[in-house]
Amino acid sequence: MIEFKDVYKTFDVPVLAGVSLTVETGETLSIVGPSGTGKSVLLKTSIGLIVPDSGDVLIDGESVYSAGGQKLYEIRRKVGYVFQYAALFDSMTVFENVSMGLREGEADRLGKDEVVARVSRALDEVNLDPAIVLNKLPAELSGGMKKRVGLARAIVGEPQILLYDEPVTGLDPVNTATVDHLITEIAERRGVTSLVVTHDIEGALAISDRVALLDHGKLRFIGTPDEFRTSDEPLVKAFANRQAAAAAALKIMEEP
Amino acid sequence: MTGAVRAFLAAFGRSAEGTFRFVGGMSILAAHSVRALVTGRVALRDILDQGVEMGVGSLPLVLVTAVLSGIVTSQQGGYQFTSSIPLYVLGSVVTSSIILELGPVMTAFVIIGRVGARITAEIGTMQVSEQIDALLSLGRDPVSALAAPRLVAGTITMPLLVGIANTVGMFAGLVSARLTVGLGDEAFLYGARLFWHNWDLFYSLMKATVFGFIIPLVSTHMGFLTRGGAEGVGRSTTTSVVIMIISVLVLDALFPPLFLN
Numbered sequence: 001m002i003e004f005k006d007v008y009k010t011f012d013v014p015v016l017a018g019v020s021l022t023v024e025t026g027e028t029l030s031i032v033g034p035s036g037t038g039k040s041v042l043l044k045t046s047i048g049l050i051v052p053d054s055g056d057v058l059i060d061g062e063s064v065y066s067a068g069g070q071k072l073y074e075i076r077r078k079v080g081y082v083f084q085y086a087a088l089f090d091s092m093t094v095f096e097n098v099s100m101g102l103r104e105g106e107a108d109r110l111g112k113d114e115v116v117a118r119v120s121r122a123l124d125e126v127n128l129d130p131a132i133v134l135n136k137l138p139a140e141l142s143g144g145m146k147k148r149v150g151l152a153r154a155i156v157g158e159p160q161i162l163l164y165d166e167p168v169t170g171l172d173p174v175n176t177a178t179v180d181h182l183i184t185e186i187a188e189r190r191g192v193t194s195l196v197v198t199h200d201i202e203g204a205l206a207i208s209d210r211v212a213l214l215d216h217g218k219l220r221f222i223g224t225p226d227e228f229r230t231s232d233e234p235l236v237k238a239f240a241n242r243q244a245a246a247a248a249a250l251k252i253m254e255e256p
Numbered sequence: 257m258t259g260a261v262r263a264f265l266a267a268f269g270r271s272a273e274g275t276f277r278f279v280g281g282m283s284i285l286a287a288h289s290v291r292a293l294v295t296g297r298v299a300l301r302d303i304l305d306q307g308v309e310m311g312v313g314s315l316p317l318v319l320v321t322a323v324l325s326g327i328v329t330s331q332q333g334g335y336q337f338t339s340s341i342p343l344y345v346l347g348s349v350v351t352s353s354i355i356l357e358l359g360p361v362m363t364a365f366v367i368i369g370r371v372g373a374r375i376t377a378e379i380g381t382m383q384v385s386e387q388i389d390a391l392l393s394l395g396r397d398p399v400s401a402l403a404a405p406r407l408v409a410g411t412i413t414m415p416l417l418v419g420i421a422n423t424v425g426m427f428a429g430l431v432s433a434r435l436t437v438g439l440g441d442e443a444f445l446y447g448a449r450l451f452w453h454n455w456d457l458f459y460s461l462m463k464a465t466v467f468g469f470i471i472p473l474v475s476t477h478m479g480f481l482t483r484g485g486a487e488g489v490g491r492s493t494t495t496s497v498v499i500m501i502i503s504v505l506v507l508d509a510l511f512p513p514l515f516l517n
Binding site: 079090100 | 381385386389392
């Protein structure tokens with residue numbers, strides 16, 4: 001379970017203005033919202049990659065910001081993080097990248113054969129053929145393959161929570177559908193808690209148990225996909241309905 | 257007038273604050289690196305990889321720089337020593353110049369350009385492409401993985417490189433003195449021995465050790481501070497090189513009053 005408690009963060013302008021949100025164990029929750037409204041910042045506060053000005057984040061009841069050293073390490077090991085642009089280590093092969101997802105020192109304890117087996121299983125799970133990609137460098141992979149290697153790295157350590165930062169950004173429709181399908185499949189098969197930050201509303205409504213809408217640093221809506229589709233909230237309607245969004249955009253442009 | 261003074265003081269204050277913040281950040285990074293090293297969280301393989309890259313990779317350029325430093329010092333000394341000064345003094349001038357100053361400083365400049373700039377660009381690129389965040393999310397410590405191996409490798413490698421540069425530079429000076437000003441090898445060595453202090457060699461390697469620590473410290477710190485995409489990496493690398501050069505020159509200026517009395 002992930003609990004955001006009254007999280008505030010300001011850079012030059014306020015980005016998060018008192019966000020409180022609970023993601024239940026085993027649930028898939030997507031956060032949608034306009035670009036630049038703090039979705040990725042909120043995700044990064046969940047494991048201390050960005051430190052909030054005030055508020056707290058609890059992972060399975062343990063405060064990320066009261067923990068230090070070994071405790072923070074243990075909290076982070078419960079979480080797999082899939083980055084927007086995969087964030088693969090440029091100088092490492094796919095095998096080395098994915099094996100970095102194992103606990104520190106675990107690779108030495110397991111031995112080379114077992115590590116190869118685990119990395120191969122993780123790659124299989126994200127529909128990549130280990131025989132083809134294992135020794136490739138990230139620069140030799142397509143965007144969709146990089147995302148899936150990033151996903152394999154996140155799941156190889158068998159985390160209980162998966163965080164996805166814009167998992168389908170920059171992907172074509174086929175790869176988008178593949179990644180959305182993988183998020184659902186991994187959540188069901190492993191029973192993990194998933195928090196997805198995305199601007200792809202259709203994908204979010206398809207894969208999520210609940211959807212939250214973040215705008216100007218505040219949560220404007222939290223509910224099921226059906227509630228989202230039928231909401232009367234103008235901003236939610238604009239997101240749920242592309243025609244309404246176009247009309248809202250025209251109105252904004254026509255305003256003096 | 258008051259406005260101009262206030263603006264000057266404000267700018268001075270900002271600059272001082274920035275400097276203290278930077279030095280403070282570097283001190284924290286150095287302390288974390290030492291702690292990572294002491295607690296055994298730095299992989300020996302990473303230190304060896306960095307050592308080979310810094311040492312073996314830099315050797316050709318260090319050798320060229322050392323040879324040219326020796327030749328130039330020898331020739332310019334020979335040009336200046338006329339009639340009243342015995343020519344064998346050139347042996348002392350060349351060896352002292354190389355050991356006390358040119359060996360450590362020229363090698364440091366080579367390492368700044370070849371290694372320091374690369375470290376900042378490499379870690380800066382990792383920073384802006386979220387690879388540092390990825391390390392943290394995987395429960396890894398970027399200081400143990402990236403900074404500490406480079407600091408240890410630099411501190412060990414630099415004295416070795418300077419030792420080689422000193423030897424090669426002095427030999428090049430000896431050969432150059434023979435070929436250009438006609439000073440025999442024995443006379444050169446007589447001059448070198450006449451004003452020789454064993455302490456000078458220790459002083460030279462001490463300088464090298466300090467430079468070998470400060471160059472990777474500044475460059476890794478600047479890498480971690482990088483923000484703002486490709487442009488940010490370029491800006492950060494340039495700033496890093498400037499700070500490394502100034503740091504080496506300032507430390508170099510502090511050495512004689514502290515250790516040559």
